[in-house]
Amino acid sequence: MLTEDWITTSWNADPVETLDCKAIIASTLWMLWKQCNVRVFGGAEMNADMLVRRAVQFGKDYAKQGRPSCTPARPQVARWTHPAEGWIKVNVDGAFSMVDRLGGAGAVIRAADDTLVAAAWEPSAGESSLRTEGHTLRLGLRLAAGYAKVEVESDSLELVRIMQN
Known part of the structure; x- marks a missing residue:
């Protein structure tokens, strides 16, 4: 039996032409x-039938978006860029484990000529990844105290949006 036939008959799905x-x-x-x-971290489990129904609905919703299903995404390479002359750049990053509720905060400061100005790391106990990222930003800003022209860079989109608003 073809995969498409199995999906259509086993899951009582729409004809294959309308499904991705x-x-x-x-x-x-x-x-x-x-x-x-x-199951590992706790929470409300769903039975197999509900799981399949949600997966089919998710697949239908995805297909409605008109996205190609097999087009591989080109990886985006992020490269560090130098700050403007006379500025320093503070790069911050945090890591948080939901299992043990522990994390770490790190910050690195570089000058426009790529020289290392300062670096620091410290443990971070928190409630969430966002809180750890906030701790990381605070660490980086403390490290940059005394500098007038400071550019800050973080990979936490949520933190960046909060700071921009």
Whole structure:
């Protein structure tokens, strides 16, 4: 039996022409991974029937977005850029573990000529990844105290948006 036929008959799905089978399979695998995390970290588990129904709906919703299902994404390479002459750049990054509620905060300061100005790391106990990222920003700003022209860079989009607003 073809995969498309199995999806249509086993899941009582719409005809294959209206489904993106690859999206359904991918969303099913994602839902299975998510349920493994729920089992490990606690939370409300769902039965197999509900998991499949949600995966099919997720696949349908994805297909409606008009995205190609098999187009590989080109990796985006982020490169460090120098600050303007006379400025320093503070790069901050944090890591947080939901399991043990511990994390770490790190900051590095470089000058326009790429020389290391300062660096620091410290443990961070917190409630969330965002809180750890905030701790990391505070560490970087403390490290940059005394400098007038400071550029800060973080990989936490949520923290950056908060700071911009």
